[in-house]
Amino acid sequence: MKLDLQLSRFSGLYLWALIILIFAIAIPDSFLTSTTAKSIASDESITAIVALAALIPLACGCFDISVAQLVGTSAVVAGSLMSKSGASPELAIALTLLFGLGIGLINGIVVARIGVDSLIATLGMSSVLLALSGLLTKYQFVGPFPDSFKQIVSGDFLGIPTITVYMVIVAVIVWYLLEHTPLGRRVFAIGAGEDAARLAGVRTARYKMGAFLASGFLSSLAGLLLAAKIGQVGPTVGPEYLLPAFAACFLGTTQFKPGRFNVLGTILALYLLATGVTGLQLVGGELWITDLFNGVALVVAVSASILAAKRKSRRQKRLAAARA
Amino acid sequence: MSASETPALRIEGLSKVFEGQAALEDVDFEVSPGEIHALLGQNGCGKSTLIKILAGYHRPEPGATCALFGGPLELDGTPPAADAPIRFIHQDLGLLGELNAVDNLALTSGYQGHWWLGDRRETKATHEYLRQYGIEIDVTVPIGTLSVATQAMLAILRAIKDVPAERLVLVVDEATAALPSEEIKIVFELLRELRQRGGAVVYVTHRLGEVLEIADRVTVLRDGRKVETRPVAGLSHDDLVQLIIGRPVEAFYATGETHREKEVVLAVEGISGGSCRDVSLEVHGGEVVGVTGLVGSGYESLLRLIFGGEERTAGAVRVGGALVEPADPSTSIKAGLAFAPGDRKRLSAIPAWSLAENVTLPRLPRGSGPLPWLGDRGERRDAQQWIDQLAVEPRNPATPLSSLSGGNQQRVVIARWLRCGFTALLLEDPTQGVDVGAKPAIYEALAAATENGAGVLMSTSDAEEAAAVCDRVFVLVDGQVGAVLEGSQQTTDRIMATALSAKADDLIGASE
Numbered sequence: 001m002k003l004d005l006q007l008s009r010f011s012g013l014y015l016w017a018l019i020i021l022i023f024a025i026a027i028p029d030s031f032l033t034s035t036t037a038k039s040i041a042s043d044e045s046i047t048a049i050v051a052l053a054a055l056i057p058l059a060c061g062c063f064d065i066s067v068a069q070l071v072g073t074s075a076v077v078a079g080s081l082m083s084k085s086g087a088s089p090e091l092a093i094a095l096t097l098l099f100g101l102g103i104g105l106i107n108g109i110v111v112a113r114i115g116v117d118s119l120i121a122t123l124g125m126s127s128v129l130l131a132l133s134g135l136l137t138k139y140q141f142v143g144p145f146p147d148s149f150k151q152i153v154s155g156d157f158l159g160i161p162t163i164t165v166y167m168v169i170v171a172v173i174v175w176y177l178l179e180h181t182p183l184g185r186r187v188f189a190i191g192a193g194e195d196a197a198r199l200a201g202v203r204t205a206r207y208k209m210g211a212f213l214a215s216g217f218l219s220s221l222a223g224l225l226l227a228a229k230i231g232q233v234g235p236t237v238g239p240e241y242l243l244p245a246f247a248a249c250f251l252g253t254t255q256f257k258p259g260r261f262n263v264l265g266t267i268l269a270l271y272l273l274a275t276g277v278t279g280l281q282l283v284g285g286e287l288w289i290t291d292l293f294n295g296v297a298l299v300v301a302v303s304a305s306i307l308a309a310k311r312k313s314r315r316q317k318r319l320a321a322a323r324a
Numbered sequence: 325m326s327a328s329e330t331p332a333l334r335i336e337g338l339s340k341v342f343e344g345q346a347a348l349e350d351v352d353f354e355v356s357p358g359e360i361h362a363l364l365g366q367n368g369c370g371k372s373t374l375i376k377i378l379a380g381y382h383r384p385e386p387g388a389t390c391a392l393f394g395g396p397l398e399l400d401g402t403p404p405a406a407d408a409p410i411r412f413i414h415q416d417l418g419l420l421g422e423l424n425a426v427d428n429l430a431l432t433s434g435y436q437g438h439w440w441l442g443d444r445r446e447t448k449a450t451h452e453y454l455r456q457y458g459i460e461i462d463v464t465v466p467i468g469t470l471s472v473a474t475q476a477m478l479a480i481l482r483a484i485k486d487v488p489a490e491r492l493v494l495v496v497d498e499a500t501a502a503l504p505s506e507e508i509k510i511v512f513e514l515l516r517e518l519r520q521r522g523g524a525v526v527y528v529t530h531r532l533g534e535v536l537e538i539a540d541r542v543t544v545l546r547d548g549r550k551v552e553t554r555p556v557a558g559l560s561h562d563d564l565v566q567l568i569i570g571r572p573v574e575a576f577y578a579t580g581e582t583h584r585e586k587e588v589v590l591a592v593e594g595i596s597g598g599s600c601r602d603v604s605l606e607v608h609g610g611e612v613v614g615v616t617g618l619v620g621s622g623y624e625s626l627l628r629l630i631f632g633g634e635e636r637t638a639g640a641v642r643v644g645g646a647l648v649e650p651a652d653p654s655t656s657i658k659a660g661l662a663f664a665p666g667d668r669k670r671l672s673a674i675p676a677w678s679l680a681e682n683v684t685l686p687r688l689p690r691g692s693g694p695l696p697w698l699g700d701r702g703e704r705r706d707a708q709q710w711i712d713q714l715a716v717e718p719r720n721p722a723t724p725l726s727s728l729s730g731g732n733q734q735r736v737v738i739a740r741w742l743r744c745g746f747t748a749l750l751l752e753d754p755t756q757g758v759d760v761g762a763k764p765a766i767y768e769a770l771a772a773a774t775e776n777g778a779g780v781l782m783s784t785s786d787a788e789e790a791a792a793v794c795d796r797v798f799v800l801v802d803g804q805v806g807a808v809l810e811g812s813q814q815t816t817d818r819i820m821a822t823a824l825s826a827k828a829d830d831l832i833g834a835s836e
Binding site: 179180181182183184185186189192193195196197198199200201202203259313 | 631633652653654656657658663665670671672673674675676677681684685686688689690696697698699726740
């Protein structure tokens with residue numbers, strides 16, 4: 001039974017290894033290259049930060065689906081500040097992060113103070129942000145951006161793409177705060193049982209507010225990295241991050257800490273999905289493969305975690321019955 | 325009500341055993357047509373089991389028979405067929421407050437129209453139906469805006485819509501507990517009307533005054549057995565109490581001197597909210613104080629109001645002399661209050677979490693380093709000593725709470741607050757859902773909690789428990805403190821008798 005538990009907890013790692021193995025055998029020349037590895041690592045770094053932005057509200061039981069559009073709109077805001085208003089990259093970065101915090105604050109007030117369902121509140125916010133993107137860009141590309149701005153993501157660090165290094169730093173901070181501090185534990189307590197958490201002294205509204213602030217901040221950080229990486233932004237970037245980010249969060253609940261949102265599981269899930277998608281594209285799959293793969297993975301992952309939880313509770317009941 | 329008449333409801337030889345404990349033992353119960361029959365008894369006497377067997381929630385032990393107007397009714401743990409002339413009104417009326425009377429009635433009996441719902445036609449039909457029973461209301465407003473009595477009547481009329489009154493058995497199961505006494509009279513009119521038309525009503529209540537007012541006969545259950553079936557005429561309030569608790573009631577006299585030498589740790593000043601009205605009480609260091617009463621008397625929500633878990637409309641709380649302001653859980657905990665709610669699945673802990681996580685939640689360990697660090701190993705070691713101290717079984721702190729028995733879960737909750745530290749502990753129904761054998765361990769934990777000078781305030785539905793465990797017992801009646809019993813007056817009988825008394829005002833007047 002112990003072995004079985006380990007297998008299910010780390011099934012993602014095995015699956016990842018299996019995917020790599022299959023493509024390594026099928027298309028060794030194009031798949032097993034450092035270029036492919038680096039491109040997966042750096043391409044997915046931004047999605048990973050978006051996934052972490054979605055993960056924090058999820059931990060306290062709230063959906064923030066405005067994270068994806070906030071990535072795009074933040075990139076547009078930063079771009080407009082630099083190329084239209086002539087702001088320095090430093091100022092643009094600071095203002096964009098403030099913008100992200102501001103959006104998080106509004107989401108937090110609407111959800112935690114007023115009490116609107118988080119899905120509805122952030123769905124509305126997504127549309128508002130989309131409108132803002134249109135307003136700022138006039139539906140034209142914004143850019144190109146100054147080199148000093150683009151430099152923040154260029155190059156490698158010990159062979160690892162710089163942007164991936166940013167992602168790892170963010171992931172470590174989020175992992176520490178969420179999983180190893182009293183603060184994070186209270187956030188999870190709200191997600192596990194809001195009334196129980198409140199009666200145990202957790203100031204639920206305050207923590208939810210904090211979760212949305214963190215989510216807004218990380219989303220706009222992802223937007224900045226995206227702007228720096230692609231050098232110019234259009235009015236329609238953003239929404240494509242929504243599904244992979246949430247798929248990773250939910251798939252992540254089947255890994256390492258079964259039944260709970262966790263940082264390591266989310267990152268693993270994201271790279272597992274990305275490796276699969278990249279491999280399929282290299283095999284010659286068409287563009288729609290990405291969407292199909294992500295969508296199927298999301299539903300399958302959540303079904304798997306529900307089924308696993310049911311099996312676990314059945315096993316516990318049997319154990320309890322045996323004990324009695 | 326002649327003997328030759330076929331009874332509307334006849335149950336014979338009804339028994340039910342729950343986990344080796346008899347909830348009902350060979351009970352016979354008979355209700356005549358054109359009769360309002362009250363079913364009485366203390367909490368746990370078996371009357372709700374009887375109702376639940378009739379309604380098909382439980383399957384009785386083999387050998388029981390049941391007949392409705394002479395036709396057999398199979399008691400097999402499934403709800404009676406739709407054409408069986410028996411209907412139930414439970415405490416939760418099952419109405420949707422946001423819908424109007426037309427839609428609420430249609431939920432069970434359907435609309436007039438099949439392919440097209442015309443508002444005017446539906447409204448007219450509902451109006452006509454209600455008018456048969458003399459009810460004139462606006463059927464187009466959400467029923468949540470109507471009075472509670474009207475809602476209760478709508479629930480009754482909805483239930484009986486497709487049953488002719490002369491062939492009806494209506495079971496009203498504490499459905500009037502939430503009604504103010506002046507509104508109950510309106511509902512009584514409807515019940516009398518049904519009796520007039522030949523229907524039979526089984527009326528389950530705690531309020532003895534109502535029984536005297538409306539019932540023709542009364543059947544009393546005690547410890548799962550039928551005590552007696554009697555005509556109500558000629559019975560007094562005290563006679564009923566005596567039938568219910570099985571012993572004569574001694575006369576009331578005012579409570580005497582107290583043994584409160586220690587300082588007050590918890591002072592509750594004029595709290596109102598929920599069903600509580602202006603409740604004041606004090607808990608001294610080292611004391612275990614009980615709060616009890618009937619369902620709906622306010623004892624259920626009092627502790628929540630004190631802790632700030634539910635909003636109160638008036639009143640103040642002092643812990644160790646200091647005012648707790650504002651009234652929310654977080655502030656209360658900082659001030660030295662601890663609260664273990666009765667709803668263990670939803671409120672008092674997080675079932676999916678491990679024992680360790682549940683124990684540490686109100687005061688999380690920060691580790692010894694410069695930055696806070698919450699690691700599994702340190703946390704489990706921290707929790708382990710409290711789990712050991714309260715002898716929680718199993719002792720592994722990584723076990724999920726949901727896999728524990730009720731008694732062990734309750735011990736985990738007490739362990740959590742002992743670890744957190746408190747001046748006064750508020751406990752809702754601490755032994756509810758706990759096996760008899762596991763109760764002493766919980767009482768021991770309570771006694772241990774008071775050893776270092778803390779006070780305990782516990783609410784309980786069990787008068788026997790209140791009498792046995794507490795140093796003093798506050799009995800709430802109608803949302804107010806009906807009596808404070810202690811010393812020789814603190815007996816199960818006295819607590820029950822106080823709780824059953826009709827009105828708090830009378831009682832307070834009498835004891836002065």
